[in-house]
Amino acid sequence: MNRDYLTIRDVVGPLVYVERITDVKYGELVDLQFPDGRVSRGQVLDISEEVAVVQSFESTQGIDTNQTKVRFIGHGLELGVSGDMLGRVFDGLGKPKDGGPRILPKKRLDVNGSPINPVERAYPDDFIETGISAIDGMNPLVRGQKLPIFSGAGLPHAKLSAQIARQGKVLSGEGEFAVVFGAFGITFEEADFFIKEFRRTAAIKRSVLFINLADDPPVERLATPRVALTAAEYLAFELGMHVLVIMTDMTYYCEALREVSSARREVPGRRGYPGYLYTDLASIYERAGRIKGRPGSITQLPVLTMTDDDKTHPIPDLTGYITEGQIILSRDLHRRDIYPPIDVMPSLSRLKEKGIGAEKTREDHSGLSNQLFSAYARGKEARELAVILGEQALSETDQIYLRFATDYEERFVNQGEDERRTIGETLDLGWSLLAELPREELKRVKPEHIDKFLGNRVA
Amino acid sequence: MARPEPVDLAEVGLRRAHGRIIRVAGPLVVAVGIPEAKMYDVVRVGPDRLLGEIIELRRDQVSIQVYEETGDLGPGDLVEPTGAPLSVELGPGLLGSIYDGVQRPLPVLAELSGDFITRGVDAPGLSAERRWSVAPVVSTGDTVGPGDIIGLVQETPLIEHKIMVPQGIFGRVAEIRGGERTVDEQIALIGTEHGVQEVTLRQMWPVRRPRPVAGKTSPTVPLITGQRVVDTFFPLAKGGTATVPGPFGSGKTVLQHALAKWADAQIIIFIGCGERGNEMTDVLTEFPRLIDPHSGRPLMERTVLIANTSNMPVAAREASIYTGITIAEYYRDMGYDVALQADSTSRWAEALREISGRLEEMPGEEGYPAYLSSRLAAFYERAGNVRAEGSPERRGSITVIGSVSPPGGDLSEPVVQATLRVVKVFWGLEDKLAYERHFPAINWLISYSLYADRLSEWWGAEVDPAFPKARREAMAVMQVESELKEIVRLVGADSLSLGERLILETAKMIREDFLQQNAFDEKDTFTSIARQFHMLDLIMSWHRLALKAAEAGEPLERVLAAPVREAISKTKFLTDDELSRFAEIKEELSSTYE
Ligand SMILES: Nc1ncnc2c1ncn2[C@@H]1O[C@H](COP(=O)(O)OP(=O)(O)O)[C@@H](O)[C@H]1O
């Protein structure tokens, strides 16, 4: 049921106001046909008897109020899905971008999805071994979790997320994997890094890529994560795959949202972002998870670059309020050439407790990581004191902790880009660091674990 | 929820006009042509008859917040008024349930629409099929009024449900029936001035109107939570109010869950308001397995869950806290102590802000509407210790604990500030403590409880006469520690006196061996109030004895190296059956240092 109108009244930034329309629905998809023949997709954001407010996914450059035709499509934005998506590259709205054939959809799905009924969720508790000690040992990732990487300009988040995608595996081993990669607003070079990376490791065959680059229309970015997650949901919940969704960079997504909001002259919230940013982000992040009785899962690894490395900025702040923890990269560690420069203390995996332990990883995992956290915290405190008072002024114990903190960063956190440590190796490494500390300081590990794992180890 | 169906007015020769949508903007719909529209009445919107509520009247235009996604609605779609306000269904079967923000039972929705919540599905809050065994407690001819108990139902092994005469009904019992009844079957007929009124197990109450009480009294009894920093340092009273603000990851949800598990309330209402789906799943999987330490029964038997997660419709999130507190009031009126937890009230406030923005109201601070603080105050005011209406006489209470999620952890933001003006207990969570994995990350220097003085009488009588003093001393040590740490930072530890160094050691013991409590350790997660006292008493006794020994010339290293300290640090893992262990350790203390 297509309806065409030539009744554009105003164009404000990405918004097109169309009047004298009938039977238009909220959220309906629109084609804007420009005088030069170009066609842009759009979506109804507000509809009244007098006027429909349409957000154009592409630039409104060249639009006019006389000849531009507005076609209402009769349904919301949809994605045609099929298993054939694997191995393919699409644009931000789901059109093939790799020169390959169109996908013959098995189904057409509304990209907004529907909320998973909380009673139908299965609690995520399968440990994913990423091979990275700072993650596996301290803030482990589990299947079905949403765990963002909080990064900053110039930090190696791309390397790290690619390494996780490459190395991540579930110890119990069952299930088919897929990677859905959503890029919004990143540079060609960064996208190219991922594509090459997926090619190099042959991961491309089990990947679906949705790419909106820095010079692609910004408003399209509002659709891209939803398009990518719709594909992921199909692969996970209908085809039973374990899907890792990498979304980069959430900051550009939020900026696009702000642009549309300000064009609508909405009351801005903090830093100009709309008051509904939390709800909007939740509609993306909450699409991670597992569902009872269905074999697949969606694990999300969103990446965001923090403005000024400030995690109280609305984008990381609201993200942290929704996701199940965060992996925070530190500029200081990066400067000291530590890779991955993960700042383990403010990092967090909220699903850790149920994903580790005797049956999942090893019985000493929880206590050991708590001990490492508290020893490292103490060591960092000693380091601060040493800056003010000089190292000699530290007590003997504080000096031991200071050395521990440095060793911890250089030996435990630091590892190679292609180095894959098993969880056993990670935990053993942790114990060998603890051997530097006096035994009576080890209050957070169980005595029997000290006997079993620390034994006669010497630092 | 009260999905009041339109009354069949054709029967009485009337026709209620259907309105017509003229605008759709997100969760807000504007309609015209509903002359009888009243504020907060429920309407049905569009072909799928989505649930909505009238929130503004402006001339002939009616603004409606819709509790489901509004995609596919457009001008011209019909709006059906129901003539009734948004209400909850009250009656047996609430306990153990999990609802969305407008009391739709989520397991039933799953049966109807599968793993994902689709639009337009609906189900009553109480099962129409289930039968309950009703035991009448009044007889024909008795005079009854609102709130009077006329019958009992054993709702769960733990909770006896009291059937109360609904508001506005005074008269004589014309008929009363026991036996196996569904919620819609008649339990009693009451002859009133206005004719005979039927009473069923299912009763309705508009969520935005507090249920009436005979009187309110100030809280005097603690709500024991088993959380040491809470009960001992910053206690909460039954019928009181508390807030727990903190940045993400600081431990709000884990603390709220711990309270829902271990607080000595008889009924728990837990509202997941705009937060994570998996957190509700966690509660749902854990609670049926966990045993209430006070009653020995599975926790789920005393719990009602309301889950309107962040990705569920925002208007239903706004309603969720009212749905929750109305259910709380209903059990309070039966004479129970109810604890209600809202995690997080910030998400409720944001829902309010979103709707207000769409109504194009004049924004106040940070875009929140000017009525934010009055709405918050009115919500917390529904907490309290009450004398219920009706006979026999009963006392009940509602304790409200609200999380706040301040942007960037900034406590000066409007929701925190508006909340602090009304609540009496403030547990301030701090990210720095959380990073060090000091949990619960309640900052002892900024937190407070205005009940502490009032409750000290109770402690003196019920726990130990020495409790208030031990508490005061311990808090003083923590205060002094922060000052000493400042000195150490500036000039190093060498400048400290012997006594000062010992205070730092004692403070460390208070922090590590008392305040830190691991919610995931089976034993540590709950500490009875008796054990809390003994633990603190041991640490403070150690302090006194160690100080004496050090002052008498014993080298500090030796004072600190005593094995008895290790024994004290393990008291976290004792149970109430092992109370005698405390006396032994105390004995050991004396023999070590005297
Ligand atoms: N009492 C506690 N014991 C152990 N761990 C805790 C405790 N409180 C919080 N945590 C840890 O902190 C994490 C974040 O807590 P959570 O309550 O989810 O934070 P918030 O709701 O404030 O964002 C948890 O996943 C857990 O790892």
Ligand SMILES: [Mg+2]
């Ligand atoms: Mg939380």
